[in-house]
Amino acid sequence: MRVGIVGGGITGLATHHYLRERGVESVVFEADDRPGGVIRSDRIEGRVLDFGPQRTRLTPSVAGLVEDLGLGDELREAADVPLYVYHHGRLRRVPQTPREAVTTDLISWPAKLRVLLEPLTGPAREGETVEEFLTRTFGSEVARYYFGPLYGGLYGSHPDEMPMEHSLSRALDSAGIEGSVLLSVAKKVLRGREAPPVASFGDGLGRLPEALAEAHAPRVRLGEPVQSVERDAAGFALETSDDEVRVDRLVVTTPADVTADLFADLAPDTASALRELNYNPQVLVHLCADADLTGAGYQVQYDEDFRTLGATWNASLLDRDGVYTCYLGGSRNPAMVEWSDDRLESVASEEFEAITGHPARALSVHRLPRGMPAYDRSWTALDRIDAPEGVDLCTNYTARAGIPGRVREAKAVADRLADAG
Numbered sequence: 001m002r003v004g005i006v007g008g009g010i011t012g013l014a015t016h017h018y019l020r021e022r023g024v025e026s027v028v029f030e031a032d033d034r035p036g037g038v039i040r041s042d043r044i045e046g047r048v049l050d051f052g053p054q055r056t057r058l059t060p061s062v063a064g065l066v067e068d069l070g071l072g073d074e075l076r077e078a079a080d081v082p083l084y085v086y087h088h089g090r091l092r093r094v095p096q097t098p099r100e101a102v103t104t105d106l107i108s109w110p111a112k113l114r115v116l117l118e119p120l121t122g123p124a125r126e127g128e129t130v131e132e133f134l135t136r137t138f139g140s141e142v143a144r145y146y147f148g149p150l151y152g153g154l155y156g157s158h159p160d161e162m163p164m165e166h167s168l169s170r171a172l173d174s175a176g177i178e179g180s181v182l183l184s185v186a187k188k189v190l191r192g193r194e195a196p197p198v199a200s201f202g203d204g205l206g207r208l209p210e211a212l213a214e215a216h217a218p219r220v221r222l223g224e225p226v227q228s229v230e231r232d233a234a235g236f237a238l239e240t241s242d243d244e245v246r247v248d249r250l251v252v253t254t255p256a257d258v259t260a261d262l263f264a265d266l267a268p269d270t271a272s273a274l275r276e277l278n279y280n281p282q283v284l285v286h287l288c289a290d291a292d293l294t295g296a297g298y299q300v301q302y303d304e305d306f307r308t309l310g311a312t313w314n315a316s317l318l319d320r321d322g323v324y325t326c327y328l329g330g331s332r333n334p335a336m337v338e339w340s341d342d343r344l345e346s347v348a349s350e351e352f353e354a355i356t357g358h359p360a361r362a363l364s365v366h367r368l369p370r371g372m373p374a375y376d377r378s379w380t381a382l383d384r385i386d387a388p389e390g391v392d393l394c395t396n397y398t399a400r401a402g403i404p405g406r407v408r409e410a411k412a413v414a415d416r417l418a419d420a421g
């Protein structure tokens with residue numbers, strides 16, 4: 001069996017790695033000249049910047065990849081520092097332990113007591129949005145000032161645009177949380193279970209896909225987009241920019257709109273459903289500040305009058321020489337990806353100063369017209385997506401976004417193919 005993998009982001013590269021580990025022949029086609037997809041790192045003025053994800057949880061599958069690739073010496077564990085939400089005029093620390101939940105000034109005392117009713121409120125109801133679910137279960141303050149900005153902020157979507165079914169319910173399922181969130185978290189705390197550490201590499205997260213591509217070099221074909229896919233007698237004929245290639249099975253890891261183009265003839269109904277899935281346009285502005293702030297960063301509560309969605313404090317989190325990464329755009333201001341660099345740099349640095357009290361200068365502007373999956377109402381089109389026979393879809397519409405989720409799904413798909421072959 002020969003497997004063709006479309007896309008050399010972390011999902012495609014990890015799928016290839018696991019297939020090779022199981023002795024299955026496979027080949028990756030990546031449109032870009034460099035591997036990694038949205039994971040990308042570079043140095044500007046000697047400082048390491050990440051242009052997509054800034055860190056990953058070192059789950060067992062990510063740690064396994066790091067070990068396989070001999071990247072242990074380059075790994076940098078993140079500092080254990082607080083996270084903030086900007087709300088009502090200042091940064092407020094997000095509670096991460098039961099004690100902090102009691103003492104936090106992010107929510108009022110009546111709101112803290114209201115949380116205790118959560119175990120009595122029942123699971124998500126049909127058609128409920130994330131905002132409606134969180135408000136019904138935890139109360140409106142916790143929904144609006146705590147969970148809402150943290151969860152919606154991950155994707156750049158407002159929680160009232162996100163149906164539970166295609167967003168938080170899936171995340172709770174994959175975290176093994178059934179029933180009460182509060183009781184599940186309490187059980188984990190009592191059993192002393194800690195989340196895997198947060199980490200990156202000395203040269204940024206881009207090191208992971210780069211090392212994967214290097215390890216499998218001849219079979220990772222960079223700068224060679226797949227242009228069409230046709231079914232033939234025993235498998236598929238792929239037309240790439242350079243070649244015509246036959247494979248027996250396909251794993252497709254590309255974003256929904258690209259996959260839709262490839263499936264236009266092969267699976268027209270699935271192609272038209274894929275075209276409906278929204279991704280939020282995002283802009284990352286890297287700033288440099290002599291700020292000495294201690295924390296992982298902040299999310300801006302969505303009723304606040306700022307265009308910045310949030311920021312990662314790379315300087316404190318990953319010891320990155322004065323670097324701060326601001327996120328703009330999202331579902332609130334999607335047109336910002338069209339703004340000039342100058343305008344984006346001014347907004348990001350002015351708002352950073354207004355929020356933290358520290359002046360900053362811009363190092364770079366990076367646009368992601370197709371950033372995070374929005375998991376908004378458009379994702380109800382998922383119900384009409386059906387992978388054609390012989391094709392595995394392995395992407396953020398078949399499982400969760402995020403490096404740990406992508407690597408976990410890559411392993412599951414590779415194991416399934418190896419067992420079947």
Ligand SMILES: Cc1cc2nc3c(=O)[nH]c(=O)nc-3n(C[C@H](O)[C@H](O)[C@H](O)COP(=O)(O)OP(=O)(O)OC[C@H]3O[C@@H](n4cnc5c(N)ncnc54)[C@H](O)[C@@H]3O)c2cc1C
Nearest residue numbers: 007009010011030031037038052053054225226401402403
């Ligand atoms: C701004 C941002 C911040 C994030 N922050 C975090 C974080 O802090 N931690 C975390 O764990 N996750 C984070 N994520 C999510 C995580 O980065 C993604 O879920 C993951 O990297 C997606 O990988 P992928 O391989 O599935 O997709 P992609 O990275 O999109 O890869 C798809 C690949 O397909 C290629 N391609 C496109 N067309 C073709 C074609 N025709 N032929 C061949 N190849 C093609 C593309 O060039 C690309 O390389 C973030 C994402 C974004 C956008």
